[in-house]
Amino acid sequence: MYKAELWKEENQPSLRNFDERELIDSVNEGLGLRGKIEKIVDQIWKDGFDGIYFIGIGGTYASSMQVEVHTRGKSNLPIFVENAAQFLTTGNKRFTKNSVCILSSVSGNTEEIVRLVERVNEIGGTIFSFIDTPNTVLTQEGRYDYLIVSPKNEQLKFFMVANYLMYKNGDFPNYNKYNEEMEKHLAVALVEVEKAADAWACDFALKKTTNFHERPDLPHYFIGSGNQWGATYSYAMCYWEEQMWIRTKSITCEEFFHGMQEIVEWDTPVTLFIGEDEQRSLGERVARFLPKVCGNYTIIDTKEFKLEGISQENRGTISHLVMRAVNNRVDAYMEHFLRHPLSIRRYYRQFDY
Amino acid sequence: MYKAELWKEENQPSLRNFDERELIDSVNEGLGLRGKIEKIVDQIWKDGFDGIYFIGIGGTYASSMQVEVHTRGKSNLPIFVENAAQFLTTGNKRFTKNSVCILSSVSGNTEEIVRLVERVNEIGGTIFSFIDTPNTVLTQEGRYDYLIVSPKNEQLKFFMVANYLMYKNGDFPNYNKYNEEMEKHLAVALVEVEKAADAWACDFALKKTTNFHERPDLPHYFIGSGNQWGATYSYAMCYWEEQMWIRTKSITCEEFFHGMQEIVEWDTPVTLFIGEDEQRSLGERVARFLPKVCGNYTIIDTKEFKLEGISQENRGTISHLVMRAVNNRVDAYMEHFLRHPLSIRRYYRQFDY
Numbered sequence: 001m002y003k004a005e006l007w008k009e010e011n012q013p014s015l016r017n018f019d020e021r022e023l024i025d026s027v028n029e030g031l032g033l034r035g036k037i038e039k040i041v042d043q044i045w046k047d048g049f050d051g052i053y054f055i056g057i058g059g060t061y062a063s064s065m066q067v068e069v070h071t072r073g074k075s076n077l078p079i080f081v082e083n084a085a086q087f088l089t090t091g092n093k094r095f096t097k098n099s100v101c102i103l104s105s106v107s108g109n110t111e112e113i114v115r116l117v118e119r120v121n122e123i124g125g126t127i128f129s130f131i132d133t134p135n136t137v138l139t140q141e142g143r144y145d146y147l148i149v150s151p152k153n154e155q156l157k158f159f160m161v162a163n164y165l166m167y168k169n170g171d172f173p174n175y176n177k178y179n180e181e182m183e184k185h186l187a188v189a190l191v192e193v194e195k196a197a198d199a200w201a202c203d204f205a206l207k208k209t210t211n212f213h214e215r216p217d218l219p220h221y222f223i224g225s226g227n228q229w230g231a232t233y234s235y236a237m238c239y240w241e242e243q244m245w246i247r248t249k250s251i252t253c254e255e256f257f258h259g260m261q262e263i264v265e266w267d268t269p270v271t272l273f274i275g276e277d278e279q280r281s282l283g284e285r286v287a288r289f290l291p292k293v294c295g296n297y298t299i300i301d302t303k304e305f306k307l308e309g310i311s312q313e314n315r316g317t318i319s320h321l322v323m324r325a326v327n328n329r330v331d332a333y334m335e336h337f338l339r340h341p342l343s344i345r346r347y348y349r350q351f352d353y
Numbered sequence: 354m355y356k357a358e359l360w361k362e363e364n365q366p367s368l369r370n371f372d373e374r375e376l377i378d379s380v381n382e383g384l385g386l387r388g389k390i391e392k393i394v395d396q397i398w399k400d401g402f403d404g405i406y407f408i409g410i411g412g413t414y415a416s417s418m419q420v421e422v423h424t425r426g427k428s429n430l431p432i433f434v435e436n437a438a439q440f441l442t443t444g445n446k447r448f449t450k451n452s453v454c455i456l457s458s459v460s461g462n463t464e465e466i467v468r469l470v471e472r473v474n475e476i477g478g479t480i481f482s483f484i485d486t487p488n489t490v491l492t493q494e495g496r497y498d499y500l501i502v503s504p505k506n507e508q509l510k511f512f513m514v515a516n517y518l519m520y521k522n523g524d525f526p527n528y529n530k531y532n533e534e535m536e537k538h539l540a541v542a543l544v545e546v547e548k549a550a551d552a553w554a555c556d557f558a559l560k561k562t563t564n565f566h567e568r569p570d571l572p573h574y575f576i577g578s579g580n581q582w583g584a585t586y587s588y589a590m591c592y593w594e595e596q597m598w599i600r601t602k603s604i605t606c607e608e609f610f611h612g613m614q615e616i617v618e619w620d621t622p623v624t625l626f627i628g629e630d631e632q633r634s635l636g637e638r639v640a641r642f643l644p645k646v647c648g649n650y651t652i653i654d655t656k657e658f659k660l661e662g663i664s665q666e667n668r669g670t671i672s673h674l675v676m677r678a679v680n681n682r683v684d685a686y687m688e689h690f691l692r693h694p695l696s697i698r699r700y701y702r703q704f705d706y
Contacts, residue, residue, distance in 0.1 A: 234612075
């Protein structure tokens with residue numbers, strides 16, 4: 001067996017793949033879309049709607065789940081999450097010409113999303129698209145009612161839509177103060193999370209890489225709830241499986257206790273994501289259980305990060321972004337220790353299927 | 354290594370753990386609840402409601418997902434699925450005193466469900482409970498508005514509620530003919546599926562057991578969509594993980610193509626469940642992909658079973674029951690080959706956590 005440890009000693013870079021300026025600018029660019037978003041939501045509000053559906057596939061489905069759970073306990077607005085492929089087959093009888101579909105696509109040509117747009121157009125519903133890449137299929141006229149072309153920050157964009165909808169519905173009295181705080185502090189707070197997590201992330205990545213090298217068959221388990229569930233699900237599937245080709249399983253904290261717990265043994269690699277939203281207690285329950293049966297678990301708790309300038313009551317709404325910042329650091333070192341460029345794919349978009 | 358093959362040759366029982374009469378009687382007992390269910394739904398309908406929420410945890414959450422997807426494309430009734438633990442933490446602002454919670458519990462004392470009932474009572478919503486075990490916490494007065502105590506057939510019960518709601522809403526014109534057909538043929542059709550699948554299931558269980566013995570770390574992958582998703586999710590987690598202690602991962606067909614596909618290799622054990630509801634095409638896409646990258650896949654397609662007396666247009670509504678019948682046979686032989694009584698648990702309800 002080769003020695004991952006040696007790689008670390010010889011090559012360990014400090015803050016590998018880290019461009020502080022770019023990260024700050026990107027988050028602020030995302031937050032800077034608020035004016036455009038509010039104008040569009042004002043129009044949607046004025047026109048009236050019977051449902052707001054965040055619809056995605058893969059990573060964008062995960063982001064859709066995050067924004068839905070963000071609103072579910074705070075607002076009685078009819079905000080729902082849908083999977084694009086399910087919408088295209090089963091459909092949704094409650095989705096009408098008065099319904100609004102909110103979607104996001106990085107490539108601007110994701111197959112299921114292109115077909116989703118056609119279907120929503122047939123029904124006569126409204127399409128509000130966030131597309132990262134200009135001059136793509138989904139930025140063509142007739143493919144949207146409202147369009148914002150801007151790279152990255154998918155979750156921020158979705159949450160900004162939801163937050164403004166909740167504000168207009170009277171569910172978000174501190175909306176202005178909240179945005180002031182985010183616009184002033186969020187970008188730097190997230191960059192500081194990356195810096196604070198970096199050394200730990202390098203060690204964690206080495207540990208996980210070693211686990212993987214020793215037992216490549218063994219899945220790495222990720223557990224998380226609330227707005228961490230989308231993070232947990234997509235991190236396991238869209239990062240470790242898709243980009244690193246490492247087996248994973250993800251499960252919510254509450255469902256963990258109804259089956260999956262039985263296959264956790266003393267040396268099973270388990271990572272628990274704990275955030276600070278309403279479902280934090282579900283993560284804490286797993287945190288109490290794990291040490292009793294497992295010696296190879298890791299807990300990443302967003303509470304441990306400072307988040308300068310973000311008030312206590314607002315921390316929970318960005319827990320998923322904090323976790324993403326931590327995992328950015330993990331990914332940078334996983335790529336290095338695995339010697340596996342995260343951009344390569346075995347099958348995805350490599351041939352027709 | 355011990356020889357599972359020898360066990361098969363020496364011990365292979367025909368139709369292990371199979372009581373045809375008991376199976377038929379049980380399904381017919383479930384279907385026989387229709388009169389009681391309709392009477393309760395009539396009252397709920399008369400009182401009016403702003404939402405019908407099927408709420409569960411673990412296996413009952415899976416059944417709730419199945420009934421929701423069964424109605425989503427057919428009816429504009431406000432029928433939703435919720436996870437009990439999420440309802441207890443995040444809550445749902447749209448769930449009001451005019452909302453109805455439909456739940457099921459085998460034990461009659463599942464922790465999350467007991468607390469769910471308290472929470473719904475606080476809100477003032479209506480509780481319609483199916484409890485398998487008499488004289489339990491959840492059958493006590495004050496813990497329900499409507500109660501049916503009857504063992505097994507959770508999915509049938511949920512679907513009967515949904516079907517009658519859809520009938521009353523004008524979404525199910527063939528309701529009477531449908532029930533006539535089910536009441537006349539379903540029980541025997543399902544028993545015939547078990548008989549038809551038995552020899553295959555024995556071989557499949559031997560193959561899977563051998564895979565597990567050779568590479569115990571390797572997860573067994575289960576893929577399925579539509580009303581098969583609840584079956585896929587709960588079969589992987591509540592049967593293989595919880596009852597057999599075999600690692601699994603379950604994923605929907607549509608999401609499989611957005612990450613998980615990358616970790617399928619030539620010898621990865623993958624089982625695809627294909628049903629006959631609106632999402633069948635999503636399963637067929639996976640069926641086209643798998644053979645190109647994997648030589649250790651199995652497809653279980655409900656279409657291959659006769660289902661005497663069930664019309665073509667109704668087959669899709671019972672695909673999950675057909676799959677359950679097939680898997681009953683698989684489980685019987687897995688238990689034998691693994692020498693692992695399915696009733697034992699490492700941790701579940703063994704100590705406080």
